[in-house]
Amino acid sequence: MRSILITGGNGGLGLAIGRYFLDHDPAARIWLGVRANRSHATILAAAHPERCHLLDLEATDPAAWQSAVARILGADERLDVLVNNAGMHRDCLLAAMPTDAWHQVISANLDATFHGCRAVIAPMMRQRFGRIVNIASLSAIMPPLGQTNYAAAKAGVVALSRTLAKEVARSGITVNSVLPGYIETDALGEMDEETRKQARKGIPMRRFGNPAEVAAAVYFLASTDAAYITGAALKIDGGIF
Amino acid sequence: MQGDELRQQIKEVMVEELMLDYKAVEIGNKTAIFGAHGLGLDSVDALQLVVALEKHFGLKIGDSSAAKGVLENVETIAAEIEKSA
Numbered sequence A: 001m002r003s004i005l006i007t008g009g010n011g012g013l014g015l016a017i018g019r020y021f022l023d024h025d026p027a028a029r030i031w032l033g034v035r036a037n038r039s040h041a042t043i044l045a046a047a048h049p050e051r052c053h054l055l056d057l058e059a060t061d062p063a064a065w066q067s068a069v070a071r072i073l074g075a076d077e078r079l080d081v082l083v084n085n086a087g088m089h090r091d092c093l094l095a096a097m098p099t100d101a102w103h104q105v106i107s108a109n110l111d112a113t114f115h116g117c118r119a120v121i122a123p124m125m126r127q128r129f130g131r132i133v134n135i136a137s138l139s140a141i142m143p144p145l146g147q148t149n150y151a152a153a154k155a156g157v158v159a160l161s162r163t164l165a166k167e168v169a170r171s172g173i174t175v176n177s178v179l180p181g182y183i184e185t186d187a188l189g190e191m192d193e194e195t196r197k198q199a200r201k202g203i204p205m206r207r208f209g210n211p212a213e214v215a216a217a218v219y220f221l222a223s224t225d226a227a228y229i230t231g232a233a234l235k236i237d238g239g240i241f
Numbered sequence B: 001m002q003g004d005e006l007r008q009q010i011k012e013v014m015v016e017e018l019m020l021d022y023k024a025v026e027i028g029n030k031t032a033i034f035g036a037h038g039l040g041l042d043s044v045d046a047l048q049l050v051v052a053l054e055k056h057f058g059l060k061i062g063d064s065s066a067a068k069g070v071l072e073n074v075e076t077i078a079a080e081i082e083k084s085a
Helices: A012-024 A039-047 A062-076 A099-127 A148-171 A193-201 A211-221 B003-017 B043-057 B064-070 B074-084
Strands: A002-006 A028-034 A052-056 A081-084 A130-135 A173-180 A233-236
Touching: A002 A012, A002 A062, A012 A028, A012 A039, A012 A211, A028 A039, A028 A062, A039 A052, A052 A062, A062 A099, A081 A099, A099 A130, A099 A148, A099 A173, A099 B043, A130 A148, A130 A211, A148 A173, A148 A233, A148 B043, A173 A211, A211 A233, B003 B043, B003 B074, B043 B074, B064 B074
Parallel strands: A002 A028, A002 A081, A028 A052, A081 A130, A130 A173, A173 A233
Antiparallel strands: none
């Protein structure tokens, strides 16, 4: 049995990652970290009642993390994989950016990843096994205008992942980040057609990625096959560089 | 468990959990755990050791200042385990 916690469990990417584990690993038990908005996650959990559960988790709250991890350990007696997927955007040119837009995005993306990693390290060290996959973004290294906050947060996620990887390597825990580019989720759906067309032109593959393609990479990094991969930052972007 | 048997068990846990290049018998009860003149472990080892001591002996070490005193050598660890038993 393998116990997997995925934050941001109601979003397109979180759900795709959950589904990928459920479809490809019969031993996987999925915990989807969600907040008030959980309608999609509820449907997935209902379709897999023995193997997929919802977990109240405000990812920016350390106490919520303690409760979530305690609940998982109480039920499964182990926690094998953490996918820090929760995050948010509030795009704005820096000159006009409200202070709370800066803090909120840093908190939701970077602080949440810090709290999550810190909460799972001790249980994973006891097991001498763990896989942490942090969802960063191509914006960490190639940001568009208006994303100083998001780019800074995601660059922080990459740096945190690489540093933590060194700290826990001896304990059988790997820590990696993935950097998705343009992926067909609700966030991309908000783009107008002209912007989408221009974005596709900049992608060598001339198409957006789909969430299952990111999920496949996360699944691999969480597997025992990836045991010697740690501190990596994997771009999933159709060739943009 | 206490006495020599406890000290031996602590050394075996250290060798296994920290993947030390020593045999348990090579570790003296009063050999410094950290520092160049002892076993030469670092802060990452310290964290792993704290987790291992809780896992194998139920020993909870509250904070880093408490850890400094407890983790000096095998003897101080054993004394702390015996105290909390």
